[in-house]
Amino acid sequence: YADLHSLLSRNLLVAYLPVTVRNVVLDLLAQSRIFPRGTEGAHQYLPPPFIPAPKIDSQKNEISFEDLNEPKAEPRRVPRFDAARMDPDGLELIPNLPNFYSNTAQNLLLLQIAEDLQILREPILCLGPQGSGKNRTVDEALRLVNRPREYIQLHRDTTVASLLQHIHLEGGKLSYVDSPLVRAIRTGRVLVVDEADKASAPVVAIFKSLAERGELTLPDGSRVRPAYTPGTEKDIIVNPEFRLILLANRPGYPFLGNTLLEVLGEGFSAYAVNNPDHESEVRLLKQAAPDVSENLIVALDLAFNELREAFDAGNVTYPYSLRELLHLVRHLQKFPSDDVSSVLLNTLSFDLHRPEAMRVVLSTLKKYGVPIDGLSLVAIQEKMDDARRQAGAQKKQVRQVEFEPKGSTDLNGPKEGQATDGKAHVGGNNWRGGTGGRDTAGLGGRGGYERYFVEGHDVNQVSKELKEQVPDHIRKQAREMAREALNKKLSEEGLTSAEGVTYHHWKMEMAAQIQQLTSMLENLQAQAKERQWMTRQQEGELDEKRLTDGLTGERTIFRRRQEAPPELGAAQTKPKRIRFVFDLSASMYTLQYDGRLDREVKTCLMVLEAFARADPARFKWDIVGHSGDSAIIPLVTSDKQPKTDGARHKVLRDIVAYSQYCDSGDNTLASIRQSVQEVAKDEADDYFVCALSDANLSRYGIGAASLGQALRTNSKVKTAIIFLDKGTESQNLARQLPGKAFAAADLSKVPQILHDILQSVLDENA
Secondary structure, three states: OOOHHHHHHHHHOHHHOOHHHHHHHHHHHHHOOOOOOOOOOOOOOOOOOOOOOOEEEOOOOEEEEOOOOOOOOOOEEEEOOOHHHHOHHHHHHOOOOOOOOOOHHHHHHHHHHHHHHHHHOOOEEEEEOOOOOHHHHHHHHHHHHOOOEEEEEOOOOOOHHHHHEEEEEEOOEEEEEEOHHHHHHHHOOEEEEEOHHHOOHHHHHHHHHHHHOOOEEOOOOOEEEOOOOOOOOOOEEOOOOOEEEEEEEOOOOOOOOHHHHHHHOOOOEEEEOOOOOHHHHHHHHHHHOOOOOHHHHHHHHHHHHHHHHHHHOOOOOOOOOHHHHHHHHHHHHHOOOOOHHHHHHHHHHHHOOOHHHHHHHHHHHHHOOOOOOOOOHHHHHHHHHHHHHHHOOOOOOOOEEEOOOOOOOOOOOOOOOEOOOOOOOEOOOOEOOEEOOEOOOEEOOEOOOOEOOOOOOOEEEOOHHHHHOOOHHHHHHHHHHHHHHHHHHHHHOOOOHHHHHHHHHHHHHOHHHHHHHHHHHHOOOOOOOEEEEEEEEOOOEEOHHHHHHHHOOOOOOEEEEEEEOOOOOOOOOOOEEEEEEEEOOHHHHHOHHHOHHHHHHHHHHHHHHHHHHOOOOOEEEEEEEEOOOOOOEEEEEOOEOOOOHHHHHHHHHHHHHHHHHOOOOOOHHHHHHHHHHHHHOOOOOEEEEEEEEOOOOHHHOOOHHHHHHHHOOOOOOEEEEEEOOOOHHHHHHHHHOOOOEEEOOOOOHHHHHHHHHHHHHHOOOO
16 A cells, blocks of 8 residues: 555655755655655545554464555455464564554554565664654564564663673573574564664664674674575574564654664665654544543644644654653543643653743644643743652742831932842842842842842842832832943943844744754764774774684674774764855845845854854854955854854844945855865864855856855865745755755744754764
């Protein structure tokens, strides 16, 4: 029931490509008129598969799958494994899931896995986000085909030796016992390897060798080999019924799947195990919680689907998978009197520390009508505080205490007050930094023009009635003094009051994208390569340690000196060198009616704010511009970063000013070439140049060929260009330079594109 589009998408793992690369692939498939089933068009339309639960025929010892949307087609039949005859000792190892909920999406996946196991005899790799049902789907597939399984869960400390043999101490003697891997190879069982992406590259390489060649070398000197290859009597012959299934998290942050894919190569039948589609997921949830309102289940599922998109965009920190939805509806099924808000708190705990993420979560839940009355940032914080108090783990914190002053409450006019002496001052009219006073700067008082916090003191607040008794002329005087103080504070940062309001508004508007880029920067891996001895090579110097293996026919007995990528999670010893090249040409200002200048300014704000929060030791970055006047216009230098909002706002002002007053002309190519050459001069962990342009290039005779040549000036420096134009020229250039040029007519797409570019080019083990 698979169509060409789904087969190509599955084998290319299109679902887990960066968004920008994924769009290129899907666009190429569409241009080749290869469409997903159900979207072909009016004259070629085929409804998507609708596959009910498979049927087991005990007499023929097979399972059958039928597509109800193709009633004339023959059911697909898969032979079952005769475990009673082939492996009677393994009958107890056949999985049995009493509560697997049948749904169309996972039934199709069951069919494909069963065919790979029993007909194609392929090793399988299942990638997917946590909680998407990888383990349960594989276990159900093994139950259907009646296959015993051996199970291993890997982790960062798993070694090659521990994977191949287990050491037991019995009766004071050490003995070597076959590991589940070796046991599965001997008996012809299915080996399920969970959390495969958590292991180091040498450990993962074992499964690559086993899948592609069926060979391994054991610690005692014996080998695992197919029956048709030469060897010794000590060797373990691979049972022809042996199968291998790897389970791993999807590639990319916050998961650790990139190295896994690079080590494994293409020897596995790969599956992207995502959360089921909306209809399948609702059907599954209704089976799990039949007494819960269907409207509530539908609302929860729609909300969770949108939150998963927000997770992919980096706006929330938790994937909101099927597992969480199941826990939620099962709880409501068992405890119908509990309100949805309190049950949701457990799932939302991962995003509680990020107000911008919680805003996304709460607005999404409200959008689909999920009843979350009383669930707000304030309510959540109060519940967290209550929980801490009950656990006795509450730390020292500022307390607010309302009181009535005993002395005079007369007001003379707002003033600053004497500098604080560090002591707690309550009431009165003398000290700056006191609480519950009058006229002076502090907290909890009345009549003053400025709040002033001194850490470690309780906050004593005067009553609301006393605050309301402040005369109008005192209020007016306090407001005027407050405005003067604010303007003075802003002028120290180079901002007027209007600019301060505008910059704050922009920061709030871009908060999610800034946090997304910051998180990605914090989790970039070290890339600097070191020359070291690489063993198990097929050419180079003879490795004395593997002479014995050579006598038995092993080919990988050489070693050679070459550059090797660092281990996953290795410390970054050199900064990453990054330069952003902004378009300050006259057309950027002249044609700003389509929003290109606004998109560029806000993209620059996102970069400035994200790098201001990143570790300065890990990045050496700068920003330059180009216009008709010059190829390189410094905006931010690597040795003088903007530290305040005012300094950052000045960079945004400069972008507008340069484009407003420059001569016409274009220096895009010269700016990219010069930037690449300058960046390459530094000693760094990695090198990257990202240019932004309004794509007004054809006017100056610049085409895809010359632009591509400029982007490839130095192979050491990774480059990309983002076009901020809404016209067709940017789309054409992006198609002609896939992976290098990207079109972003919509402001909301710019942060995502920049995020994908940085993640794909800086976080790859090139």
